[in-house]
Amino acid sequence: MKEKKREKNNRSVKQYKGASLPWSLGMAFLTSLLLAVFASLVVIYFTAGNEEYMKQSAEDGEFGAHVYQILSENYTSYSAASGFDKQVLLGPVSPDRINEDIKASIDEIYNGDGKLDSRENVKEEIYNAMEADAVRQGVEVTDSVKEALQMTAEYCRYDYMNYVAIPLASQISIIVHKLDRVLWIGLLLMALFTLAALFLTFRLAGGGGIGLRFLSYSFITATILSFVFGNLIYPMLKLEQLSLNPASIKRFLLCYVEGLFRMFNTVGLVFAAISIILVGFSVLMPRIRRLSHVRY
Amino acid sequence: MKQKSFFREHWGACVAVPVVFALIAFGILALLSYSFLSPYAGLVQVFMNESEEEEGPRDLMADLEQMEQNETTEPETPDASKEDTIPMSSITMPKEGDRYGTITVGGTAISCPLYYGSSNASLNRGAGTFSNNLDVGIPGRGRTIFIMGHNHTFFSDLRHAEVGQKVTIKTHYGTYIYKIVDMKPVDYEDSSAYDLSRKEENLILYTCYPFSELGFTRQRYFVYCDYVSGPQIDPTR
Incomplete structure (x- = not known):
């Protein structure tokens, strides 16, 4: 009689305690999707929601060097039309200054209203450089000469203002400010949903080692999705073919988008680490339980 | 019963299940992308060059x-x-x-x-x-x-x-x-x-x-x- 009872107990221990298999698998799948959405929000938080990322993209895309090359070509032409050595016009401009100014423009997008800087200081510096050079050449700086120099400096300012700027800055600024408000709430809600889904997956699968195994399915799937987003989606977009001028902005945009997708790899690594831990525990837990049963 | 043991015990499930899940997810994503983005595909093409590398100026002389x-x-x-x-x-x-x-x-x-x-x-x-x-x-x-x-x-x-x-x-x-x-x-x-x-x-x-x-x-x-x-x-x- 006692033996029969023990046999029955053993069978009940082995017997599955959770919901049906399709429900458990369905929940695990849903959880993996929620993890992927959560990963996307995290990526957006660290990229589009982060001004430092945009600044880093400008630096990685060698924005300063590219713009300097364009300005150098334009200012060389202006110097050939105005009678100065190109170094006179280019003197106040450098790749480092361009980088600093574009970073200030990015700050303006995130902390201000994305207003375009008219770069009056560049005009003033170039005008002063030309005036000094004219004096050095022994030219009398009359009112008509001043007017001609002002016109040249204005062209230089206009070019600098256009090239050292983020296109559609004020519109981007509006989006960024809205995103800033919504992102936190979105992240918090998604974190709660994801945690609830993880808990449900664990419970529906029956908890213990099997629950952890189903959780690992969700995390491994999220890892695969993250790595695919991080490595395959960007080349598929073929953004190199984008017809965008000037080249400095195109390079900047490509760096920005590529970096955004690459960020998925970092999230994928975190998911992969969690997956390994979960698989490890799902293997160890039944053994620990078996050992505790023997001792008991 | 055999099926249950595969999902809960077999090592292969740790690879097969996530791969199948990922394929389904991409299928859903592809379907959604096609439904929502295909009307704009023509518009996107306007902003794309035909060749990947734009040809630079030539020296015909x-x-x-x-x-x-x-x-x-x-x-x-x-x-x-x-x-x-x-x-x-x-x-x-x-x-x-x-x-x-x-x-x-x-x-x-x-x-x-x-x-x-x-x-x-x-x-x-x-x-x-x-x-x-x-x-x-x-x-x-x-x-x-x-x-x-x-x-x-x-x-x-x-x-x-x-x-x-x-x-x-x-x-x-x-x-x-x-x-x-x-x-x-x-x-x-x-x-x-x-x-x-x-x-x-x-x-x-x-x-x-x-x-x-x-x-x-x-x-x-x-x-x-x-x-x-x-x-x-x-x-x-």
Whole structure:
């Protein structure tokens, strides 16, 4: 009689305690999707929601060097039309200054209203450089000469203002400010949903080692999705073919988008680490339980 | 029962299940993308170039110059001395930024490369042919050819141009000669100084004026030339 009872107990221990298999698998799948959405929000938080990322993209895309090359070509032409050595016009401009100014423009997008800087200081510096050079050449700086120099400096300012700027800055600024408000709430809600889904997956699968195994399915799937987003989606977009001028902005945009997708790899690594831990525990837990049963 | 043990115990499930999940997820994503984004696919194409690498400016004179260096005899080019017209299909039409010739103004020191387009890059390297208007042409097209250069560099000696002097434009498809008939300084906003709609071949050279003035000036110096010789491009062939 006692033996029969023990046999029955053993069978009940082995017997599955959770919901049906399709429900458990369905929940695990849903959880993996929620993890992927959560990963996307995290990526957006660290990229589009982060001004430092945009600044880093400008630096990685060698924005300063590219713009300097364009300005150098334009200012060389202006110097050939105005009678100065190109170094006179280019003197106040450098790749480092361009980088600093574009970073200030990015700050303006995130902390201000994305207003375009008219770069009056560049005009003033170039005008002063030309005036000094004219004096050095022994030219009398009359009112008509001043007017001609002002016109040249204005062209230089206009070019600098256009090239050292983020296109559609004020519109981007509006989006960024809205995103800033919504992102936190979105992240918090998604974190709660994801945690609830993880808990449900664990419970529906029956908890213990099997629950952890189903959780690992969700995390491994999220890892695969993250790595695919991080490595395959960007080349598929073929953004190199984008017809965008000037080249400095195109390079900047490509760096920005590529970096955004690459960020998925970092999230994928975190998911992969969690997956390994979960698989490890799902293997160890039944053994620990078996050992505790023997001792008991 | 067997199925249950696979999902809960078999190692292969740790690979198979996530892979199947991922495929389903991508299937859903592809379906959603197709449904929501396909109407905008045409719009996206507008902003895409056909080739991945945009072709840079070409040097259409390089082959001709190479041939001239290698051969002691006159190179075989579709020249005016041999033909009155040349089929358009036989020549490589220049694109924006291409070097397609050289220009020499008799009686002056002007002898410089000739580019198609008047971008800053072109004007830094030689004279530029105005290309922003459908009516203007290149030598041989039977229209107004509008060529500009900077007054402090390539066209600084245009001040010494005189009526009767010859302007020679050597292109990759033929050599053209024009004769200077007039010249004058005009205000930079005076559009009556040139007629881009003329249907007979003529050449206008143009630079900033006064020549030695510092800074951007408000006057331009125009040199007008009549066509003398050179093969006409036949657009029907």
